[in-house]
Amino acid sequence: MPRDTGGLARTVELLWGVSTSRGTRGPRPGLSVEAITRAALAIADAEGIGAVSMQRVAKDLDYTTMSLYNYVPSKDQLIELMIDAATPPPPVPDDGDDWRDGVERWVRATWDLYHAHRWVLKVPTVNVPIGPNQMAWFEALLHALSRGGLEGAEVMAIAQHILASTRGQAALSIDLTTEQDGTTAEFSEALRKLATPDRFPTLHGLLTAAEPGGFDAGAELYAGLRLGVRLLLDGVEGHVRPGA
Amino acid sequence: MPRDTGGLARTVELLWGVSTSRGTRGPRPGLSVEAITRAALAIADAEGIGAVSMQRVAKDLDYTTMSLYNYVPSKDQLIELMIDAATPPPPVPDDGDDWRDGVERWVRATWDLYHAHRWVLKVPTVNVPIGPNQMAWFEALLHALSRGGLEGAEVMAIAQHILASTRGQAALSIDLTTEQDGTTAEFSEALRKLATPDRFPTLHGLLTAAEPGGFDAGAELYAGLRLGVRLLLDGVEGHVRPGA
DNA sequence: AACGAAAAATGTATGTCATACAGAGTTTTA
DNA sequence: TAAAACTCTGTATGACATACATTTTTCGTT
Numbered sequence: 001m002p003r004d005t006g007g008l009a010r011t012v013e014l015l016w017g018v019s020t021s022r023g024t025r026g027p028r029p030g031l032s033v034e035a036i037t038r039a040a041l042a043i044a045d046a047e048g049i050g051a052v053s054m055q056r057v058a059k060d061l062d063y064t065t066m067s068l069y070n071y072v073p074s075k076d077q078l079i080e081l082m083i084d085a086a087t088p089p090p091p092v093p094d095d096g097d098d099w100r101d102g103v104e105r106w107v108r109a110t111w112d113l114y115h116a117h118r119w120v121l122k123v124p125t126v127n128v129p130i131g132p133n134q135m136a137w138f139e140a141l142l143h144a145l146s147r148g149g150l151e152g153a154e155v156m157a158i159a160q161h162i163l164a165s166t167r168g169q170a171a172l173s174i175d176l177t178t179e180q181d182g183t184t185a186e187f188s189e190a191l192r193k194l195a196t197p198d199r200f201p202t203l204h205g206l207l208t209a210a211e212p213g214g215f216d217a218g219a220e221l222y223a224g225l226r227l228g229v230r231l232l233l234d235g236v237e238g239h240v241r242p243g244a
Numbered sequence: 245m246p247r248d249t250g251g252l253a254r255t256v257e258l259l260w261g262v263s264t265s266r267g268t269r270g271p272r273p274g275l276s277v278e279a280i281t282r283a284a285l286a287i288a289d290a291e292g293i294g295a296v297s298m299q300r301v302a303k304d305l306d307y308t309t310m311s312l313y314n315y316v317p318s319k320d321q322l323i324e325l326m327i328d329a330a331t332p333p334p335p336v337p338d339d340g341d342d343w344r345d346g347v348e349r350w351v352r353a354t355w356d357l358y359h360a361h362r363w364v365l366k367v368p369t370v371n372v373p374i375g376p377n378q379m380a381w382f383e384a385l386l387h388a389l390s391r392g393g394l395e396g397a398e399v400m401a402i403a404q405h406i407l408a409s410t411r412g413q414a415a416l417s418i419d420l421t422t423e424q425d426g427t428t429a430e431f432s433e434a435l436r437k438l439a440t441p442d443r444f445p446t447l448h449g450l451l452t453a454a455e456p457g458g459f460d461a462g463a464e465l466y467a468g469l470r471l472g473v474r475l476l477l478d479g480v481e482g483h484v485r486p487g488a
Numbered sequence: 489a490a491c492g493a494a495a496a497a498t499g500t501a502t503g504t505c506a507t508a509c510a511g512a513g514t515t516t517t518a
Numbered sequence: 519t520a521a522a523a524c525t526c527t528g529t530a531t532g533a534c535a536t537a538c539a540t541t542t543t544t545c546g547t548t
Contacts, residue, residue, distance in 0.1 A: 012434055026524020027514045053505060066507080067526050075506065122368045130435070135444060142446040152453050155446075157468025158475070160416065161409050168408020190256055191374070200379060202386040202399075209396050224401025231402070234482050235475030270495025271543040297534060310536080311497050319535065 010073055015084055015131040031063060033071045037081040044082060049119035052082075079123055084131030086117040090140035095147070100233050102144035107166050107229050110137065111222060114170040118178065121171040138163070148233070149240040158236060162229060169225040176217035254317055259328055259375040275307060277315050281325045288326060293363035296326075323367055328375030330361040334384035339391070344477050346388035351410050351473055354381065355466060358414040362422065365415040382407070392477070393484040402480060406473060413469040420461035 012018065014033060022029075040057045054075055058065040072078045091109050093102055114121055130138075141159045150158060197204040256262065258277060266273075284301045298319055302309040316322045335353050337346055358365055374382070385403045394402060441448040 012438070016438060023516085023523060025514090025516045025522065027526075029525065031525090054507080055505075064527055066509095066528080069507075070525060124366050124368055132438075132443075135439065135447070139439075139444045139447045142450065146446050152450050153468075154471060156450050157471050160413060160465070160468055161472030164410075164412020164416075165405045165408040168412055169404060172404065172408075194256070194260060194376075195379065195383075199376075200383045202390050203379070203383045206386065206396050206400050221404070224397075224404055227398060227401050228405030228476065231479030231483055232472065232476045234479035235477070238478050238482065239475055267494060267545090269493065269543090269545050271497075273496065275496090298536080299534075308498055309534095310499080310538095313536075314496060 011077060011080065014072070014077060015080060017132075029070070031061065031067065031071055033081065035061065036068055036071055036078065037085045040078055041082045041085050044119045045086075045117060049079075049122055052079075054078075080131065083120055083123065084133045086120060087113065087131070087133035087137065089133065090137045093140060093143055099144060099147035100230075102147065103141070103162070103233060104226070104229060106137075106141050106144050107162065107225065110163075110166050111170050111225070113137075114167070115174065115218075118174045121167060121174060145236075148236050150236060154239075158232070162232070165228055166225060169221050169228075173218045173221040176221075255321060255324065258316070258321060258325060261376075273314070275305065275311065275315055277325065279305065280312055280315055280322065281329045284322055285326045285329050288363045289330075289361060293323075293366055296323075298322075324375065327364055327367065328377045330364060331357065331375070331377035331381060333377065334381045337384060337387055343388060343391035344474075346391065347385070347406070347477060348470070348473060350381075350385050350388050351406065351469065354407075354410050355414050355469070358411070359418065359462075362418050365411060365418060389480075392480050394480060398483075402476070406476070409472055410469060413465050413472075417462045417465040420465075 036057060039060045040052050043052050043056060043060065054068055055065045057078075058068055061068075068078075072081070091105065094105075095102075138159065141162065142155055145159050145162070146155050192207050195203045195207055280301060283304045284296050287296050287300060287304065298312055299309045301322075302312055305312075312322075316325070335349065338349075339346075382403065385406065386399055389403050389406070390399050436451050439447045439451055
């Protein structure tokens, strides 16, 4: 496989496994895109995305750094591959039950997925380039949602909305439960001190009303996400059946 | 100001402007946290966050790189400062009108803010540490939302939900309208090709149903965000007034 | 008035990183 | 059998954050 600085075409090739039709000359490749991706993924899962460097991946594979570039055109590309590799096929939809349950299950599964690979949401640009597995998850959401009776463009909009809020809440949950040592407690205490009633009356009220002891950020945020999704789906139902 | 590697206390000091009570000895400082932040912000706004390096900021200020560290304990800290500096005070709430309008105005203003500083949402951890201006915006949302009649913890949850979806949609919009040259069109075309009807029936249907020509990603995403927020607020109303 | 402490500013140095480039070795095709 | 195509290695470059030691400036104290 010739080296390539990797435009969009190459991205698509790699992510979507378009056969790379490698010429059969030259030494047989000792590595593969999959092996590299797997090694990098293992590092990220174990030590965070910050531990993933080309040198580190190569070392784990017992190759030189530069040999990776025979397979992967750049580190950014590798990260795209890692994200897609971290994403299993989405749960199969169960069209038997309520469509709302389908959406809520999707949200739960996505939440779990992001928590299983806590580095994914720390990657700066998870947005535009999308691999097959990512797309499959989005398709699953679209499918579940489309059973609710929304019109085409609305399905897309609401799906993006749900995806965005799931990501956002999950990112927050991951951040709050990742802080090393006691920084979370320390921070939440600082927050309480800074949210003075004069400048931040509403926030102050909410913070002091909440139980003062340690709170389970993860569970609380998930409950919030769930509530948000439910109310949103309520809105969807009202929108679709204006009478009822 | 003595150098400091910057724990949480220092972060809070810098972000919240707790007076640093500098001893009056030594040369008079030629720089200031504000000047450094301003210079860095200008670079980020003009050339993106990637162009912000300590060397670059120092050069723009005609100082050496290391002198910045007399004021700012680390680059990460500087970025926190930049984010807060990029955030103006939130629009004053207008309690005269419908509370829903207040929320929608907040969403619009936040959308505009992120688009005015397109680098902000590219910073990996915009999540947990919060400066005074960020907090003021969140307070504004809480305030607008609390007029809807939700119970305490619910206000917090829905506010986070709205913040998350606004951020997510804005991030997507920014990504799609930032791609250099014609990558957006190229990408959307590739997407259409990859979303085959066998594996991605729903997505395929939606993409082919949409008008095939160039579409205004920004406007479309904002419309989607708006719809999502509206339906969510519908849900909130139903939740608060179960009868009606 | 002089000295020393404190702080600002500089210069140099280190270690990490992505990646360019050249060359050496290997396999297949012409 | 020669050359083309490819893999792999080694070395090199340029960014970058930041540690550390040194110089310079200013002020409080004697």
